[in-house]
Amino acid sequence: MADGRPANREPAEALSRYLRPEDARLLRAMTFSPRMMVDGALSGKHRSRLRGASMEFHEYRSYAPGDSPALVDWRVFARSDRLHLRTFRLETHLECHLFLDASASMDFRSEEDGLTKLDWASHFAAGLAYVVTLRQDRISLTIFDEGPRAFLPPGGTRGHFRRMLSMLDTNEAGGRTDLAGALEKSLPLLRRRGTVIVVSDFLADPAAVFQALAAYTHRGYRVFLFQVLTPAELNLPGSQTRRYVDPETGRRVTAHSDTVRTAYLEEIEAHQRALAALASRRGIGLVQARTDQSWLAQIRDLTR
Amino acid sequence: MALAFQDPGLLWLAAAAGAVPLVAHLVARTRPPEAILPTVEFLQRAMRGVWRLRRPQDWLMLLLRILALVILALGFARPLQLAGEGWGGGTDEKHLVLVVDRSASMAGQAGAQSRFSVATARALEALRGAGRLASVNLVWIDAVPDALHPDMGRTTEPLERALREAAVSGEAGSGAAALALAAERLATVSGTRELVVISDFQTGSWSEALPPLPEATRLVWIPVGETADNLSLAALESSSTQPLPGESIEVLARIVNHGNERRRARISMTLGAQRQTRELEIEGNGEGQVSAEFALDPDESGELPLRAALEGEGDALAGDDGRWIVVRQREPLAVALSLPEGSVSEEEREVWSRLLRSILWTREVAPGDPADLAIVAGPTDSFLPLAEAVWKKKGGVIFRPTAAAGLPTDWESGGAAGSWQKSGADEAGWSLKTGDEKDPLLALFASGEYGNPVAGSARDRWRIDPAEAGPGWAVPVRYVDDVPAIRRRAINGGSLWWWNLPLDPELASWTRQPAFLPLVGEALLLSRPDRADPPHWLAYAGGFARWEPEDYLESGEVVLLDEAGTNLAITEDGTSLGRSWISAAPLEPGLFRWALRDRELQQDRVLAHTVVPFPESEMDPGAIDPASLVAAAADGQSSSALAKPDWEKMRDGTPLWPWFVAIALALFALEALFLMLRRSSPQPARPIAS
Numbered sequence: 001m002a003d004g005r006p007a008n009r010e011p012a013e014a015l016s017r018y019l020r021p022e023d024a025r026l027l028r029a030m031t032f033s034p035r036m037m038v039d040g041a042l043s044g045k046h047r048s049r050l051r052g053a054s055m056e057f058h059e060y061r062s063y064a065p066g067d068s069p070a071l072v073d074w075r076v077f078a079r080s081d082r083l084h085l086r087t088f089r090l091e092t093h094l095e096c097h098l099f100l101d102a103s104a105s106m107d108f109r110s111e112e113d114g115l116t117k118l119d120w121a122s123h124f125a126a127g128l129a130y131v132v133t134l135r136q137d138r139i140s141l142t143i144f145d146e147g148p149r150a151f152l153p154p155g156g157t158r159g160h161f162r163r164m165l166s167m168l169d170t171n172e173a174g175g176r177t178d179l180a181g182a183l184e185k186s187l188p189l190l191r192r193r194g195t196v197i198v199v200s201d202f203l204a205d206p207a208a209v210f211q212a213l214a215a216y217t218h219r220g221y222r223v224f225l226f227q228v229l230t231p232a233e234l235n236l237p238g239s240q241t242r243r244y245v246d247p248e249t250g251r252r253v254t255a256h257s258d259t260v261r262t263a264y265l266e267e268i269e270a271h272q273r274a275l276a277a278l279a280s281r282r283g284i285g286l287v288q289a290r291t292d293q294s295w296l297a298q299i300r301d302l303t304r
Numbered sequence: 305m306a307l308a309f310q311d312p313g314l315l316w317l318a319a320a321a322g323a324v325p326l327v328a329h330l331v332a333r334t335r336p337p338e339a340i341l342p343t344v345e346f347l348q349r350a351m352r353g354v355w356r357l358r359r360p361q362d363w364l365m366l367l368l369r370i371l372a373l374v375i376l377a378l379g380f381a382r383p384l385q386l387a388g389e390g391w392g393g394g395t396d397e398k399h400l401v402l403v404v405d406r407s408a409s410m411a412g413q414a415g416a417q418s419r420f421s422v423a424t425a426r427a428l429e430a431l432r433g434a435g436r437l438a439s440v441n442l443v444w445i446d447a448v449p450d451a452l453h454p455d456m457g458r459t460t461e462p463l464e465r466a467l468r469e470a471a472v473s474g475e476a477g478s479g480a481a482a483l484a485l486a487a488e489r490l491a492t493v494s495g496t497r498e499l500v501v502i503s504d505f506q507t508g509s510w511s512e513a514l515p516p517l518p519e520a521t522r523l524v525w526i527p528v529g530e531t532a533d534n535l536s537l538a539a540l541e542s543s544s545t546q547p548l549p550g551e552s553i554e555v556l557a558r559i560v561n562h563g564n565e566r567r568r569a570r571i572s573m574t575l576g577a578q579r580q581t582r583e584l585e586i587e588g589n590g591e592g593q594v595s596a597e598f599a600l601d602p603d604e605s606g607e608l609p610l611r612a613a614l615e616g617e618g619d620a621l622a623g624d625d626g627r628w629i630v631v632r633q634r635e636p637l638a639v640a641l642s643l644p645e646g647s648v649s650e651e652e653r654e655v656w657s658r659l660l661r662s663i664l665w666t667r668e669v670a671p672g673d674p675a676d677l678a679i680v681a682g683p684t685d686s687f688l689p690l691a692e693a694v695w696k697k698k699g700g701v702i703f704r705p706t707a708a709a710g711l712p713t714d715w716e717s718g719g720a721a722g723s724w725q726k727s728g729a730d731e732a733g734w735s736l737k738t739g740d741e742k743d744p745l746l747a748l749f750a751s752g753e754y755g756n757p758v759a760g761s762a763r764d765r766w767r768i769d770p771a772e773a774g775p776g777w778a779v780p781v782r783y784v785d786d787v788p789a790i791r792r793r794a795i796n797g798g799s800l801w802w803w804n805l806p807l808d809p810e811l812a813s814w815t816r817q818p819a820f821l822p823l824v825g826e827a828l829l830l831s832r833p834d835r836a837d838p839p840h841w842l843a844y845a846g847g848f849a850r851w852e853p854e855d856y857l858e859s860g861e862v863v864l865l866d867e868a869g870t871n872l873a874i875t876e877d878g879t880s881l882g883r884s885w886i887s888a889a890p891l892e893p894g895l896f897r898w899a900l901r902d903r904e905l906q907q908d909r910v911l912a913h914t915v916v917p918f919p920e921s922e923m924d925p926g927a928i929d930p931a932s933l934v935a936a937a938a939d940g941q942s943s944s945a946l947a948k949p950d951w952e953k954m955r956d957g958t959p960l961w962p963w964f965v966a967i968a969l970a971l972f973a974l975e976a977l978f979l980m981l982r983r984s985s986p987q988p989a990r991p992i993a994s
Contacts, residue, residue: 105342203342233343241336246344253348254336263350264343271346 016165018119018126026296027130060084094137095154095194097221099186100125100171103145104247105203107173110232115291117228121199122168124226124295128197131299133161141167142189144182145174151189176248179204180212187215199226201233206274210282217282224285224302227275231292236264307960310382321377325369365975372971379964397436398496398522399456401486402427402463405445405503406470407477408845408893408922412504412529412621419529423502424467426526430500431460431467441489442466445503447475447846447919449482456493474623474892475846476919477509484515497521504529505928508921514933525930532620533563536923537571538591540612540627546634546835548665549602553631557612558593561586562924568616573598575610575631600633602664607632607841607913609895624923628895628915630841636667637832640675642690647682647706652808655815659807663825677831679704679803684712695798700831702801705766711802722768733763734783736805736814743780745790745826754822757781760814762789764806781805790827799831840898840914849891849914850877851898852884860900863908867894893918 063083073086106118132139138154241256279286410420439456442463490497539558572581575598582594614625660668678694680687681704691701707724736758770786781790791802806812840851864872873888899908
């Protein structure tokens with residue numbers, strides 16, 4: 001849904017609420033970016049940074065104690081009486097772990113006919129899953145709020161993709177967000193290293209989030225964060241006194257938007273800057289998107 | 305500045321109006337529309353910093369709204385601005401003297417109330433609106449002005465009490481004297497001085513030159529009342545206040561029209577049971593008089609009040625519509641006959657005696673008894689003591705010249721001499737003629753009602769040269785040859801008649817004429833000693849009445865009663881030789897009665913009267929323009945910031961509701977401007993770069 005219209009208004013032949021056939025056609029031309037290349041346990045279309053068994057020769061090198069004798073090229077040893085190892089470039093499957101925030105705060109839209117953050121994130125997840133599975137790469141899906149609420153183990157088949165779409169279609173916004181807790185609890189579910197993509201509004205303590213993400217980065221996961229916010233959250237539009245209600249905590253604050261806008265934007269900016277600074281420091285990719293922007297463009301940027 | 309409300313009952317509206325925005329503010333703060341926002345935490349953090357900054361603006365807006373509504377609601381209560389910091393201006397502490405007119409003219413009407421009521425009300429307002437006062441005093445404009453405090457007072461309460469309890473004095477007023485007294489009081493203090501004069505500025509009270517005032521004295525003239533038409537009973541006089549028994553009195557009332565229009569006056573005069581009414585037309589600013597004749601009952605004794613009153617409506621001043629005089633019928637004149645044997649005939653002596661008996665107001669007394677009049681003849685030595693005693697009483701002596709004695713030379717001015725003449729029995733004698741038609745002796749006969757006083761003749765006379773009759777003699781009756789028949793002159797305080805007319809019927813035919821008795825009676829009346837009115841009959845407004853009984857008083861209590869019968873305080877004066885009583889308080893115009901009260905019988909026996917006439921100077925309600933006084937004072941004073949307050953505003957106040965509405969609208973406009981400024985320059989919604 002490149003134009004931002006809700007997926008549930010798509011024609012009946014749509015693949016899902018969140019992936020229309022025309023979007024799928026556009027995605028088909030995209031390839032998952034080398035920047036996102038990760039280690040895969042299974043050989044696949046993507047070259048691994050690890051050397052291993054595969055059909056593609058990489059280089060010869062001298063034997064070193066500890067090397068597997070199976071890798072010794074005995075033919076070279078016969079001619080030169082030297083122990084050389086013949087290494088091949090290991091072809092792996094992309095292992096992508098998608099974390100989707102489905103807390104109550106994600107069920108918020110700026111305009112009456114606009115996308116909620118959860119809609120936008122679901123579109124993004126469906127598109128990404130389509131791109132990943134198109135190349136027989138594997139993708140998992142973890143839907144969380146306070147903790148992991150639903151988990152679809154990694155898979156790369158069409159059936160897996162359909163199951164993922166089904167999960168997204170039936171997903172509803174839940175309760176309060178505990179992003180850090182959810183990430184910590186989800187780590188044991190992942191068997192293989194790969195790319196971790198977290199789609200959330202990240203309206204949480206940045207330090208706690210990145211502390212939870214540190215466990216992933218230490219284990220070799222490459223982490224990308226997709227923060228999605230609505231224009232309303234970013235601009236606090238309007239000019240009247242309102243009683244603002246937090247959808248997760250029920251906390252109420254009465255304020256005139258004109259009165260607090262500047263201070264509010266400063267707070268939001270500070271939060272965003274904190275996220276960006278921590279992400280940069282930890283080598284974590286951070287993309288800050290808005291629901292009025294095209295999720296397709298975000299995937300295009302990702303696969304470029 | 306004092307603020308009052310014409311509809312104070314609507315003040316609750318102001319309180320309610322003030323509560324409206326406050327309640328609305330609170331309700332608006334708790335009931336705004338709700339909106340879901342996931343970033344409430346950030347909003348809350350933002351609020352912590354912003355609230356302190358925004359709150360003063362919010363409260364300012366709230367204050368503006370409350371003020372606007374309260375002021376608007378106060379406007380509905382019709383606010384008034386009353387007297388301010390002092391009529392003379394200035395806000396510094398000052399010394400204030402109120403000079404308030406309570407002279408008789410202040411009893412005149414000023415609208416629905418008297419001038420004096422208005423004056424005291426305004427004096428109270430002046431006192432209350434005078435601002436900070438260092439000292440105060442009150443001076444009344446009276447005939448003899450008096451101040452409330454011997455020096456300057458410190459508090460206003462005594463003045464307020466005095467103003468509330470005061471009444472018109474009925475006295476003549478002297479504005480200049482009152483100002484002089486006020487100036488004297490103000491001279492004892494230093495600092496800012498203010499003199500507020502409240503008067504009707506009636507012409508009679510302000511005719512004198514104004515006195516100098518102390519330095520730095522603000523003088524404020526406050527006129528009360530307006531010029532109005534007034535008819536005054538300016539005078540009431542009687543031909544005699546002590547008539548003889550049977551003598552009628554002619555009462556004259558003078559009425560003055562102080563208005564410009566011609567007016568009809570109706571005057572009633574009452575003496576005992578007699579009442580007479582007269583009417584007359586009086587030109588504008590003119591005067592007229594009416595007369596009435598009253599005859600007292602010969603048996604009447606004691607004092608009688610004679611009251612004259614102007615009747616009718618439309619008169620500005622009621623006090624000058626009534627007037628009194630007191631009359632008292634005196635005892636018959638005591639006439640002593642000193643006609644020694646041989647001087648006049650027995651017949652003539654008998655005629656004199658009979659004549660005195662026939663006249664109601666004469667009685668014959670022996671020559672040794674006190675006499676008012678004397679009829680004498682013969683040698684001077686025989687009647688001189690009697691004559692001197694009569695003259696001492698300012699009575700008259702009728703000297704009857706005879707053959708034995710014509711007239712003592714020392715009584716005859718110019719030393720005129722003559723000779724005795726006697727005509728024969730068969731002769732007609734010498735006929736009479738009028739010597740001086742205007743002589744009082746002949747005034748009664750001018751109408752002819754009482755006959756011809758010079759009819760008849762006499763055959764026995766003392767002849768003197770007419771040319772040598774001597775100066776100082778009045779000769780009302782002469783003989784045809786100009787020889788004086790009756791002549792009269794003043795002597796030793798009394799009068800002397802030279803009666804050259806025989807009363808013996810054999811010698812004079814005039815004794816048989818109708819005019820005989822009236823002529824002799826008139827001569828006796830003209831010869832009667834003048835008797836001064838008793839001093840207690842008249843007192844002046846603002847003065848005291850004093851009564852000293854002529855006779856010994858029987859047991860009882862002397863009281864002084866006014867017209868309404870109210871007992872007035874009196875004191876007995878023990879300093880005089882006889883017993884006398886004095887009123888304790890100054891009297892107002894009216895009739896007052898001295899009576900002897902018998903406590904057992906609960907009866908008052910009126911013995912004397914005191915009349916206090918309305919001062920004539922107060923009758924003219926015409927007022928001088930205070931501006932002329934301002935000019936006069938300014939010329940003569942080294943200082944004096946003069947001002948005349950706007951009394952309409954002072955009395956009614958200045959309506960302030962238009963100002964209240966304007967201020968409320970201005971506050972609403974200010975609030976709208978604030979709102980517009982806030983909305984036209986909202987905090988910019990800056991998108992966050994993604």
